[in-house]
Amino acid sequence: MTNPNILISGAGVAGPALAYWLRRYGFAPTVVERAPEPRAGGYAVDFRGEAMTVLERMGILDEVRKYSTDIRDSEVVDGAGKHLVTMPSAIFAGDLEVLKSDLTDILYELTKHETEYIFDNSITALTEDESGVLVSFESGPARRFDLVVGADGLYSKVRALVFGEHSQFIRHLGVYNAIISTENFLGLDHEGRACQLGNGKSVNVFSVRNNAEARASFYFGSEPLDYNRQDLDEQKRIIAERFAGDGWEVPRLLGDLAAATDLYFTPISQVQMDSWSTGRVVLLGDACACASPMSGRGTSQALIGAYVLAGELASAAGDYTLAFAAYERELRDYVKINQDGAHEVVGMLFAEPPPQEVFDAMAANPPEDEPDALTLKTYR
Template identity: 75%
Template sequence: MTNTNILISGAGVAGPALAYWLRVHGCTATVIERATAPRPGGYAVDFRGAAMTVLERMGILDEVRKRSTTIGDSEVVDTDGRHVVTMPAAIFAGELEVLKSDLTDILYAHTKDETEYLFDNSITAIDADADGVLVSFERGEPRRFDLVVGADGLYSKVRAIAFGDHVNYIHHLGLYNAIFSTDNFLNLDYAGRGCQLASGRTANVFSTRNNTEARASLYFGSDPLDYDRNDVEAQKRIIAEHFAGDGWVIPRLLKDLAASSDLYFTPISQVQMDRWSAGRVVLLGDACACASPLSGRGTSQALIGAYLLAGELATAAGDYEAAFASYENQLREYVKTNQAGAVEVVGMQFAEPPPQEVFDAMAANPPEADPELLTLKDY
């Protein structure tokens, strides 16, 4: 489908990765993003198996390696700061780990010269006909495209327009997560430190950017909360209320939270859908297959999905519906496995950590690169 004009909603990981591969295959990609620029902040993401292959085929693996967190072991302490156990990095860091914001910066840099980016804008309507799709925006005149891709995350605007209300697809797993930058006040040396607090709350701090700063990650259990996802100050108040009175370094972290400019606050949820496409609209990444951050595979799903979707469109001889179906069929089992793994992690989130011997045994047999789950085609 060369010369196809495709609109992508979302400039996180999935959207720019798809834009890259579409250009490789001779298609025109336009990316629309509600934020005013690539988003800062977020968690550290890791890669294994097929995701590493995609980075290599994109020609950015070495560049991503240079941004590696090179994170080591993570210590678990009690609320008085006393050592409990050490979690070896081999268990959770994958073959390569980087900050998500570093990855999005790299993807944007490699696509911005040949891809039109429409920041500070979003889709308001999608009207398809036999010849294409007429898309309306918050800002600017409507434009026509051949296809529309929703790569706009858990609360996908494209999904809401084309498939219906979020409540039909988002399954809350009972947790919320907040991540923000802080000083490396714990003097962590390429390492992390975490504490299980009372009543379903945990806190973790890990060093970043060659130990010059750190990221804090706070988890708390809760039923679905009603809040404005665009009101950062309201989100900060919710987090502060849940952790008020907690020990360890929580008072310091709450002060840093109040001053933070890169808060990432999200429910731990999954997206489950019977199909990922409807006519000329298809979903990608968290928009259709969110496994939650606890899966450790969300960014990998985005990269792999972008590679497969672009490749299938390139070889479909104009049959976009067949391309959408093949992309989905190849990725379904991988997503199913990742979502099941995340549910298991939720059950362990606030449990007492096992003895050190258990962690040592896990480190001696780290998670496989899972090549058996997915074999990438050469397009």
């Protein structure tokens, strides 16, 4: 198979990053995304370890640095606003932190001139034969591709079509998270303020874009909820009911929630699979290896996974069977360590914070000083 044409489902981080590397190796990628444009909103993402190397090899590290949140320490308060502890940024911000939407914009601008993007569309069926995959879409004619990559997140459409129902692979960690944009009404100066409300709930506000804006996160413990993932009004009702009557700045934040147009609401979950590929279809990023936002490694996994998958396809001269197997071997241990670490963070999310001395000791040996569980190959 010479220079295969490859369909990538998902235009978040993993999909465009993969498109970049595929084009560099002479492949022909197409990206389909159900949203009408690159998604706005969302949380801040950080990079550490070998993910920084990938950004550098893509030639965008300096550009990404321009959008750094420059986040400093985060204060933790109780429901009455009383100071509890200060969390040093070295614990949670990695080597570099930016808003996810800023990163996706950079990746889109990097790839849009050499990659076909199909927005406001989605895959509805995949039919594989000896020569390729026939792909049907919600709109437009069916098309044939040599390979299909599902880089479409926790609730991957590709995974559902080819591997089975979400329930087979998604492991809920007992927490839900919601994020909205808001004004920097607390006057935060490149910092955050988290409030432990008790009863399995907390909120966090942090400044972004040089303090011109802020993001607010709601966390609450819950068993799996049955709700429409496309219905923002229903999701807003769930959050408002959970936090009704809570103190600190919660009433103000619930007012912002009601008016929000960029709500991001998700269960804190992981994806665990015995295999990330079958036939001509392979999964990438959260679709196959979600470690949850609690890991602090999701974006790093997406960037590294894209680099490795494209590199292995190039090294195998398009022999996808060999490439998919090598890609999985390279990343399995790395993913397991990240998923294990997320469980530890979830266990501490609603607990009373430890003494300040503990945080200070953690800051003295921050996570970015710990080596990744993999060393990147240098592909041709």
